[in-house]
Amino acid sequence: xxxxxxxxxxxxxxxxxxxxxxxxNYLPTSTGAINSMVAVVDNQLWRGHVGDSIxxxxxxxxxxxxxxxxxxxxxxxxxxxxxxxxxxxxSILYVTKxxxxxxxxxxxxxxxxxxVGVIKGTTDSEILENLGEKADDIIDxxxxxxxxxxxxxxxxxxxxxxVLQDEFGISLKIPSxxxxxxxxxxxxxxxxxxxxxxxxxxxxxxxxxxxNDQETLIKDIVAMRDSIGEKYIPGTDVPGKVxxxxxxxxxxxFIYPVEIAGLKGVEVRGLWDIKNYPMAGPFLTYIxxxxxxxxxxxxEGFVFAPATEKRNDMFELEAILKTLRLGEVMN
Numbered sequence: 001x002x003x004x005x006x007x008x009x010x011x012x013x014x015x016x017x018x019x020x021x022x023x024x025n026y027l028p029t030s031t032g033a034i035n036s037m038v039a040v041v042d043n044q045l046w047r048g049h050v051g052d053s054i055x056x057x058x059x060x061x062x063x064x065x066x067x068x069x070x071x072x073x074x075x076x077x078x079x080x081x082x083x084x085x086x087x088x089x090x091s092i093l094y095v096t097k098x099x100x101x102x103x104x105x106x107x108x109x110x111x112x113x114x115x116v117g118v119i120k121g122t123t124d125s126e127i128l129e130n131l132g133e134k135a136d137d138i139i140d141x142x143x144x145x146x147x148x149x150x151x152x153x154x155x156x157x158x159x160x161x162x163v164l165q166d167e168f169g170i171s172l173k174i175p176s177x178x179x180x181x182x183x184x185x186x187x188x189x190x191x192x193x194x195x196x197x198x199x200x201x202x203x204x205x206x207x208x209x210x211x212n213d214q215e216t217l218i219k220d221i222v223a224m225r226d227s228i229g230e231k232y233i234p235g236t237d238v239p240g241k242v243x244x245x246x247x248x249x250x251x252x253x254f255i256y257p258v259e260i261a262g263l264k265g266v267e268v269r270g271l272w273d274i275k276n277y278p279m280a281g282p283f284l285t286y287i288x289x290x291x292x293x294x295x296x297x298x299x300e301g302f303v304f305a306p307a308t309e310k311r312n313d314m315f316e317l318e319a320i321l322k323t324l325r326l327g328e329v330m331n
Contacts, residue, residue, distance in 0.1 A: 027110070027112045029112065030088050034149070035071070035146060035315060036073045037073070037074055037091040038077060038086060038092050039054055039074050039075070039077070039095065040079055040094045041093075041094075045095065050124060057136075058074060058093065059071060064253065064270045071139065072142065079094075082094075087109075088111040088114075090115070091115055091142040091145060094116060097120075097122065097123070097124070097127065101121050101122055103130035103134035104117075105138055105141050117142070150319035154173045154174070154320070154323070155173070157175060158174065158175065159174040164203060168188075168297065170326055178192045179191065187202070187231075187232050194305055195308055196307070199301070199303050199313045201299070201321070202228075202299075203299050208289075208294045208295050210296050218252060221247075222253070224298075225247045225272075225283075226247055229244045229246050235274035238276055238277055241276040244275055246275050248270065249273075255267070256269075258286060260321070263290055266287050269283070270282070270283060281302060284301045284302070284314060284318055284321070285299070285300040288324075299324065301321055
């Protein structure tokens with residue numbers, strides 16, 4: 001009896017292990033270009049108000065960009081064709097008229113990593129209501145998945161420089177294609193060439209008591225960026241004129257609360273230009289309250305690439321900046 005009991009326990013253990021292995025290891029790797037998604041929706045719904053609502057939410061223009069670029073590039077497919085490898089897409093929105101009225105997010109249904117937003121309703125009105133209520137959550141889920149996928153790709157070949165660790169005691173997962181262009185006291189500039197321009201990362205610190213007045217927050221942030229640009233980021237030589245990077249004076253930046261690596265702060269998105277010279281582009285700045293080191297830590301990404309789309313380059317910079325760690329080297 002003792003042997004029989006042991007055998008039964010062993011068999012049950014093997015069965016459970018195999019079942020768990022099947023659930024976690026047999027899903028294919030998800031696919032899809034960065035910031036792309038598949039909308040699985042009936043052609044008739046896609047051509048009507050439901051399709052308009054999907055595009056309104058998921059293809060909305062990204063804030064702080066010099067020209068309209070959508071949050072996601074959307075490929076629509078009728079449900080009857082939603083088979084085979086298309087199911088392995090990383091971000092999927094499934095919208096259908098059904099006997100159920102619901103909206104939720106599923107994880108790793110057909111591949112991994114994967115997020116599937118499901119919107120159902122018995123009528124068009126219920127579908128539209130569910131889209132309105134759940135779209136922001138689905139977008140946040142898709143973007144988090146996209147950020148994670150981008151960061152995993154960085155692991156293939158990382159920049160080994162210790163310049164950020166040496167200067168600020170921080171580390172970022174930066175692809176090896178990026179190189180340090182400037183390192184001065186309390187300022188580091190890292191960049192790489194992209195199509196028709198450059199993608200850039202800068203880092204510096206400010207006193208811990210900076211930006212404590214909410215009423216002047218935007219003004220103070222603009223003043224900080226402009227002073228840093230004037231000191232460290234010169235523009236093209238123009239006889240008789242001073243040129244440097246500043247915050248585009250015609251457009252106030254957008255500000256949102258953020259938390260990265262346990263540090264609370266603000267995310268700032270807007271446009272930069274070169275004073276007295278026709279150059280401009282988007283920027284993304286994180287100002288983080290680093291209480292332990294009695295400072296405000298400032299990390300910024302900006303892109304210069306005239307007359308080209310910049311969404312994916314800015315997204316890569318965002319993914320890099322969100323790998324922030326304090327006090328450790330990430331090799």
